[in-house]
Amino acid sequence: MTARIIDGKALSKQLREGFKARVATLVEQGVTPGLAVILVGDNPASRVYVGNKVKACEECGVRSFHIALPSDTPQAEVLATIARLNADPAVHGILIQLPLPHIDGRSVLEAISVHKDVDGFHLYNVGGLVVGNTIFPPCTPYGVQLLLDTTGTDVAGKNVVVVGASNIVGKPMALMLLQREATVTICHARTRDLAQHTILADILIVAAGRPGLIVPQMVKQGAIVIDVGINRLPDGKIVGDVDFEGVKEKASWITPVPGGVGPMTVTMLIENTLRSAERALHVPGSEDYQDWEAPVLKGA
Ligand code: NAP
Numbered sequence: 001m002t003a004r005i006i007d008g009k010a011l012s013k014q015l016r017e018g019f020k021a022r023v024a025t026l027v028e029q030g031v032t033p034g035l036a037v038i039l040v041g042d043n044p045a046s047r048v049y050v051g052n053k054v055k056a057c058e059e060c061g062v063r064s065f066h067i068a069l070p071s072d073t074p075q076a077e078v079l080a081t082i083a084r085l086n087a088d089p090a091v092h093g094i095l096i097q098l099p100l101p102h103i104d105g106r107s108v109l110e111a112i113s114v115h116k117d118v119d120g121f122h123l124y125n126v127g128g129l130v131v132g133n134t135i136f137p138p139c140t141p142y143g144v145q146l147l148l149d150t151t152g153t154d155v156a157g158k159n160v161v162v163v164g165a166s167n168i169v170g171k172p173m174a175l176m177l178l179q180r181e182a183t184v185t186i187c188h189a190r191t192r193d194l195a196q197h198t199i200l201a202d203i204l205i206v207a208a209g210r211p212g213l214i215v216p217q218m219v220k221q222g223a224i225v226i227d228v229g230i231n232r233l234p235d236g237k238i239v240g241d242v243d244f245e246g247v248k249e250k251a252s253w254i255t256p257v258p259g260g261v262g263p264m265t266v267t268m269l270i271e272n273t274l275r276s277a278e279r280a281l282h283v284p285g286s287e288d289y290q291d292w293e294a295p296v297l298k299g300a
Contacts, residue, residue, distance in 0.1 A: 001222065003251035006147050012263035015146075015271065016060055022274050023061035026281070033277035034063040035093040035118065035269070036085045040078060041071030041101045050097050056266045062273055065091060071101045078103060079111050086113040092280055093118030093273035098168075115279070118272035121168065129172050132179040135279075136272045141173035143264025144205060144226050151224055151253045156181040159200050163187045163214070163241070164207035169228055173205055194218065206241040216246040225251045228261045 026033055035057050039050045050066065057064035067081060078096075085091045094116045096108055109117075114124045120138035128134030137145075148155065160177045164170035165188040174184045187197050189208075195218040198204055206214050207228035219225060229241030240257030248254050255261055 001250065001252065003225070003248040003254040004151075006150060006224075006226070006253050006255045006260060008143070008147055008255060008260040008262065008264045011147065011150060012267040015267050016056075019060040019062075019270055019274060022278070026274070026277050027061070029281055031277050031281055032063050032090070033061075033093075033273055034065060034091045035095065035273045036065040036067060036088075036091045038067045038069065038078070038081060038085075038094070038096045040069045040073055040096070040103065043099070043101075046097045046099075053095070053266055053269060056270055057273075060270050062270060063090070073103075075103045075108070078108055082108065082111045086111075086116060089280070092116060092276040093269070095119050095269070116276060118269060118276055120172070120272070126167070126172070129175040129179075136275070137176065137268075138168060138172045139268035139272065140169050140207075140228060140261065140265045141176050142268040142271075144173060144228065144261055145176055146268075147226060147255060147261065147264060148203065148224065153203070153224060155203065158182050158202040159185070160203045160205065161185045161187060161197050161201035162205045162207070163194065163198065164209075164228070166207065169207040173207070177203075208241050210241050211239050212241075212243055214242040214247060216243065216250050219247050219250050221250055222252045223250070224253045226255050226261065227257050230257065230262060 023033060037050050037053055039046055054064045054066050082094060085094050094112045095118060098105060100108060109121045110123060112122055114122050114135065117125055118136050120136040125134045125136050155177055160182040162170050162174045165186050170186060174186045178184045185197050187194055198214065198218040199220055201220060201223055203224045204219060205226045209229055209231060211231040225242055225247055227240035227242040231239050233239060238258050244256060
């Protein structure tokens with residue numbers, strides 16, 4: 001069997017086309033969706049990620065506010081910047097690029113208004129995942145969920161194995177698929193005999209940041225394999241965590257790297273920003289908006 005490719009680049013393009021009509025509708029109603037991206041310091045990788053986000057905003061008609069702060073910015077000043085953006089009605093989403101130098105990331109994330117937390121990292125949104133009712137699902141797992149949908153697979157009752165248990169990918173991914181009634185196993189660096197778990201997966205999602213971690217012997221015939229990993233090899237080549245060439249001969253569907261999950265992450269960030277702008281329209285002065293009911297994960 002040679003796997004069919006789950007094309008994240010194509011899905012991303014299609015979704016972004018759809019965003020244009022939503023932006024036009026918002027603009028007609030006097031709202032231009034806006035995303036503020038805060039970068040503290042000059043980490044080169046972070047600068048590239050922020051650049052990609054700003055570019056994607058422009059492409060989709062979303063106004064971007066790029067706030068670059070020097071690496072020695074005191075925590076109080078970062079918090080004051082967030083407070084200003086929380087109160088600014090032109091800003092519908094606030095994102096702070098991680099990692100942060102010398103600053104307590106958790107307290108900064110908690111300072112972002114829940115209504116503008118388009119990365120989905122605020123504790124409210126994290127907790128919302130546990131009960132299956134979050135406002136803004138975190139972008140990478142949200143993108144994976146849509147990629148899985150393109151295969152036409154009902155995940156209910158399937159064995160899903162998530163390799164990687166980080167707060168931004170592995171854990172929320174597992175919770176989102178549990179909500180869809182999959183039987184979910186989470187593996188991490190301390191998991192003994194990883195293959196013993198992965199071989200049982202109908203759906204295998206890998207987010208470990210370890211090139212070549214998943215080889216064909218670890219994959220069940222016909223499994224769907226989603227590779228979240230992004231690793232730069234010494235020769236500059238970008239690869240995932242899965243031995244793509246080998247595993248594609250066993251899987252039924254597989255994501256490539258690049259061109260799989262990567263493009264979806266930024267696309268879902270724009271999706272969350274548009275949803276935030278749409279929510280703001282319903283209740284003037286979105287900071288007072290107390291309707292927490294946004295079951296986007298239910299049957300999304
Ligand atoms: P992270 O915070 O470093 O977490 C990695 C997770 O993988 C941890 O839970 C770790 O276990 C686990 N792990 C490490 N080595 C392992 C092994 N040998 N076997 C099993 N589990 C192992 O990384 P992350 O932020 O979640 O990102 C993971 C990968 O996805 C990276 O390559 C990153 O670049 C990529 N990524 C891609 C996107 C995208 O848009 N495509 C977005 C975010 C991240 P412990 O918890 O035990 O340490």
